[in-house]
Amino acid sequence: MTYQNFSLSQLQEIDAAHHLHPFTDHKDLRAAGTRIITRADGPFVYDSEGNQILDGMAGLWCVNVGYGRNELAEAAYAQMKELPYYNSFFRCSTPTPVLLAKRLAEIAPSNMNQVFYGSSGSEANDTALRLVRHYWVLEGKPQKNIVISRNWAYHGSTITGASLGGMGGMHAQLNGAVPNIRHVMPPYAFELKLPGESDHDFGLRAAKAVEDAIVEAGPENVAAFIGEPVMGAGGVKIAPESYWPQIQKICRKYDVLLMLDEVITGYGRTGEWFAAQSMGIEADTITTAKALTSGYQPLSALLVGDRIAATLVEKGGEFYHGYTYSGHPVACAVALANLDIIEKEGLIERVRDDTGPYLRKALAEKVGSHPIVGEVRSIGLMGAIEIVKDKETRARFEGEGRGGVAVRDHAIANGMMLRAVGDTMIMSPPLIWTRETIDMACERIVKALDLAERDLRS
Numbered sequence: 001m002t003y004q005n006f007s008l009s010q011l012q013e014i015d016a017a018h019h020l021h022p023f024t025d026h027k028d029l030r031a032a033g034t035r036i037i038t039r040a041d042g043p044f045v046y047d048s049e050g051n052q053i054l055d056g057m058a059g060l061w062c063v064n065v066g067y068g069r070n071e072l073a074e075a076a077y078a079q080m081k082e083l084p085y086y087n088s089f090f091r092c093s094t095p096t097p098v099l100l101a102k103r104l105a106e107i108a109p110s111n112m113n114q115v116f117y118g119s120s121g122s123e124a125n126d127t128a129l130r131l132v133r134h135y136w137v138l139e140g141k142p143q144k145n146i147v148i149s150r151n152w153a154y155h156g157s158t159i160t161g162a163s164l165g166g167m168g169g170m171h172a173q174l175n176g177a178v179p180n181i182r183h184v185m186p187p188y189a190f191e192l193k194l195p196g197e198s199d200h201d202f203g204l205r206a207a208k209a210v211e212d213a214i215v216e217a218g219p220e221n222v223a224a225f226i227g228e229p230v231m232g233a234g235g236v237k238i239a240p241e242s243y244w245p246q247i248q249k250i251c252r253k254y255d256v257l258l259m260l261d262e263v264i265t266g267y268g269r270t271g272e273w274f275a276a277q278s279m280g281i282e283a284d285t286i287t288t289a290k291a292l293t294s295g296y297q298p299l300s301a302l303l304v305g306d307r308i309a310a311t312l313v314e315k316g317g318e319f320y321h322g323y324t325y326s327g328h329p330v331a332c333a334v335a336l337a338n339l340d341i342i343e344k345e346g347l348i349e350r351v352r353d354d355t356g357p358y359l360r361k362a363l364a365e366k367v368g369s370h371p372i373v374g375e376v377r378s379i380g381l382m383g384a385i386e387i388v389k390d391k392e393t394r395a396r397f398e399g400e401g402r403g404g405v406a407v408r409d410h411a412i413a414n415g416m417m418l419r420a421v422g423d424t425m426i427m428s429p430p431l432i433w434t435r436e437t438i439d440m441a442c443e444r445i446v447k448a449l450d451l452a453e454r455d456l457r458s
């Protein structure tokens with residue numbers, strides 16, 4: 001049975017009858033009808049109507065090498081024929097997760113030499129929390145179990161992920177989160193910087209909120225701080241330069257572990273393999289997924305720092321944790337081929353030296369001056385555009401998120417896939433984008449902004 005035998009409306013009907021989607025108001029979706037994406041190539045996706053859309057989101061922050069890569073399909077096919085599956089439990093392993101672990105240790109920050117696999121970012125964060133709490137138990141400090149996180153953080157959608165994250169709507173639906181997780185203000189200068197406050201001072205103030213939370217809880221009770229180097233799903237919130245070095249100092253001062261969630265920023269997005277390297281910070285765990293396989297297979301890798309690994313190995317006995325698909329041989333084969341592409345094509349250097357700086361300049365020059373844009377910002381190949389009614393006062397359009405939705409809908413209708421987080425437009429395109437692709441994206445974005453402004457002001 002192939003989908004080509006079904007019309008768009010048949011697929012939409014079946015979708016509405018049987019398919020519950022992630023992060024979706026199903027009544028709305030069923031009224032509007034699903035957009036069905038049927039194929040993709042390079043930087044473009046195509047829907048069932050044949051519309052070509054420039055994918056400004058790399059799928060969901062993951063297709064870093066772009067679509068249509070034969071090498072990845074071939075790596076999966078060859079591995080499936082040779083050994084489609086075997087587990088990594090009970091003293092067994094298969095070759096590809098072993099080789100991938102070595103490869104990850106080579107590209108990761110120097111204190112990261114061990115890896116624990118899962119299939120998603122959410123699973124990897126679950127592993128991270130279990131590991132960090134277990135670490136302190138093994139170190140004889142079981143009371144050290146509080147984790148400090150931030151409002152607007154996104155750490156996944158399992159109960160652990162949602163509890164670690166700082167999304168109010170998600171917490172409300174949990175009706176009982178994982179205990180001992182506290183949230184503080186995020187380093188979101190656009191909305192939280194005080195009049196006259198410099199970015200530098202704002203970054204230090206946001207870091208101080210973490211310190212205050214540690215002191216309030218009692219450092220002897222705090223296991224870790226968790227953060228995305230750049231808050232992605234919360235709206236590409238980029239911390240001022242003063243923030244992360246200060247967070248590192250605070251964690252060291254109080255002996256609090258530093259957990260970085262690089263599910264979005266890992267594998268080249270910020271112009272280094274990992275954002276930890278861009279920011280010069282040393283973490284105890286780094287959560288990675290998504291671009292590890294460029295989304296061609298589901299795979300996550302929790303990178304575990306030497307401090308935790310040494311305790312786990314030497315004092316830990318059996319760690320009662322793992323997934324059927326931990327170290328899945330096909331996913332790991334695809335990851336190895338994907339890392340080869342990133343390396344061979346110099347995609348990280350391209351982002352760092354060429355397309356990253358070019359995107360920043362292009363957004364500033366072509367998009368930043370638009371009357372409904374309050375700010376543009378970017379780091380590497382991830383960016384944000386703040387939609388406002390009034391450029392001077394930064395007041396938003398009435399109806400929270402209305403500006404964002406208007407721009408998003410016009411963008412998609414004009415061949416540009418962008419996402420709206422409230423009134424913030426976000427982008428995170430494949431790393432294969434060139435200067436020409438960036439120019440094309442900016443043109444389409446400006447057109448969407450013009451059309452949205454017309455609607456929003458009428």
Ligand SMILES: Cc1ncc(COP(=O)(O)O)c(C=O)c1O
Binds near residue numbers: 119121123157232
């Ligand atoms: C920073 C971060 N952590 C964790 C996750 C969860 O990953 P997954 O959806 O693969 O469970 C995401 C997903 O977007 C993410 O952006």
